[in-house]
Amino acid sequence: DVKVTQSSRYLVKRTGEKVFLECVQDMDHENMFWYRQDPGLGLRLIYFSYDVKMKEKGDIPEGYSVSREKKERFSLILESASTNQTSMYLCASSPVGEEQYFGPGTRLTVT
Amino acid sequence: DQQVKQNSPSLSVQEGRISILNCDYTNSMFDYFLWYKKYPAEGPTFLISISSIKDKNEDGRFTVFLNKSAKHLSLHIVPSQPGDSAVYFCAAKTLYNFNKFYFGSGTKLNVKP
Numbered sequence: 001d002v003k004v005t006q007s008s009r010y011l012v013k014r015t016g017e018k019v020f021l022e023c024v025q026d027m028d029h030e031n032m033f034w035y036r037q038d039p040g041l042g043l044r045l046i047y048f049s050y051d052v053k054m055k056e057k058g059d060i061p062e063g064y065s066v067s068r069e070k071k072e073r074f075s076l077i078l079e080s081a082s083t084n085q086t087s088m089y090l091c092a093s094s095p096v097g098e099e100q101y102f103g104p105g106t107r108l109t110v111t
Numbered sequence: 112d113q114q115v116k117q118n119s120p121s122l123s124v125q126e127g128r129i130s131i132l133n134c135d136y137t138n139s140m141f142d143y144f145l146w147y148k149k150y151p152a153e154g155p156t157f158l159i160s161i162s163s164i165k166d167k168n169e170d171g172r173f174t175v176f177l178n179k180s181a182k183h184l185s186l187h188i189v190p191s192q193p194g195d196s197a198v199y200f201c202a203a204k205t206l207y208n209f210n211k212f213y214f215g216s217g218t219k220l221n222v223k224p
Contacts, residue, residue, distance in 0.1 A: 009152075031210055042214045042216035096209070103154050104154050105153070
């Protein structure tokens with residue numbers, strides 16, 4: 001069974017804080033993804049990574065950065081959190097070109 | 112501009128009846144389509160997929176239909192069960208950018224006992 005874990009289920013941060021969201025997968029998948037889910041907008045891709053230290057911008061990368069130093073771990077960084085980054089953040093992994101396996105999500109609230 | 116659209120935010124169906132969830136897309140280069148199911152407080156899980164060379168794929172109670180000329184796909188659940196109550200997302204990808212999936216906004220299905 002593929003397992004994708006996210007470091008926190010719920011997180012509350014203040015405006016301007018630097019926020020780290022961690023994701024780990026245990027199936028040796030090449031690809032890892034970060035999405036945010038907002039009502040009425042579905043899942044929007046922030047960044048994805050197709051290999052260690054390799055990354056590509058998704059549809060909404062502004063205000064975010066990522067880091068992939070090891071194959072199993074993919075971090076999402078909010079350099080200076082803002083209230084419009086309050087959202088559900090979902091990490092996923094997949095073999096190349098195949099369906100994605102998602103973590104349980106992190107509900108981030110920025111006050 | 113959303114390339115994959117689910118125009119019905121919610122659907123309510125009686126247990127035992129058919130649920131039909133719809134999805135429209137605009138990009139004619141999409142060649143692979145998927146449905147995911149999401150329960151509250153959980154991540155989406157893969158449900159069923161279809162390649163553009165087919166027009167139907169079945170897996171137990173779940174069937175996905177693809178109409179390429181109309182750029183439309185649908186998920187049929189027969190018979191519907193209360194445990195099917197969840198948010199359903201459709202997703203699509205192209206052959207040339209096979210790692211990037213485009214998701215719809217989701218349809219919340221409620222199956223009433």
